[in-house]
Amino acid sequence: MLQEIFARNALSKEDVLMGLEVHRAVLEAGLVGHDATERRTLAATCRPPGRQWEEDGLTFAEFAGKIVPGCRATLSAMRHDKLHKLLAAAPREWTGRVQKARLLEACLQVLPAEYLDPVEDGEGALPGNAVLQELIRLYSEGAEGYSLPEIALKLQAISEDTPRSIFIVLDLAADVASADGRQAVATRLAQLCGEGGGPLSCVVHNAAVIGELCNVDQLTLAGYQRTMAINVEGPLFLTQALKPSFSSGSRVLHISSGAAHRPLEGCLTYCTSRSVAGDAVPG
Secondary structure (H helix, E strand, C coil): CHHHHHHHHCCCCCCCECHHHHHHHHHHCCCCCCCHHHHHHHHHHCCCCCCCHHHHCECHHHHHHHHHHHHHHHHHHHHHHHHHHHHCCCCECCCCCECHHHHHHHHHHHCCHHHCCCEECCCCEECCCHHHHHHHHHHHCCCCCCCHHHHHHHHHHHHHHCCCHHHCCCCCCCCCCCHHHHHHHHHHHHHHHHHHHCCEEEEEECCCCCCCCECCCCCCHHHHHHHHHHHHHHHHHHHHHHHHHEEEEEEEEECCCHHHCCCCCCEHHHHHHHHHHHHHCCC
């Protein structure tokens, strides 16, 4: 699997991973930071000391032999520390082991819920998947290999083994100002959702252009229409095209600008488009 990930992200001529490709390959390997601290630490771990990787790149041997094991060990250690802090004052059974409910609660704080499919117990859904439920049962029974540090390792394994398309960063060039461009985005995302990615959980609209820099006398109709097509029509109708891939919990985030509220000299079309887009979102 690592060989395939490396080949997919490596520069074809040099057969090495450079800057962004290193981080992308690590994500595809399932080594994902679940909060800001984990992500910062993971980014630092992707930079081997004493190596000019930004200029020379990383070979497969370095990626598979140093970067991946280093990231895995770092995340497991951080998650063990988090578990230890969460459970330091937790009630214990007579055996000295943490109560099942408290351990489950702590595990769900270490590993985000989207990695854990609910399981049915006859009375409704329980948080956590069957693997996690079994892990906690074996820990409570004192089974060999199920200490808290080993549970942290197993949580890491669950994280890596969960197939999720969000680990893969895909580039798709499209003109959101055109119906064809928006449909190309919607079609590709629908395909990814249908291949096991699940419903589209969130969309961030950040595409925008400044447009013509001029006063009202110099403004052209073509320039005005082009800015509005990208900044206003693009997010609105792309959201419409993506709705079939949404679920009840999906969210849409529109990135606006202070220019929507504080006019900037010479940026008439940009300020107007950002204001219109912002006012249109709640409806």
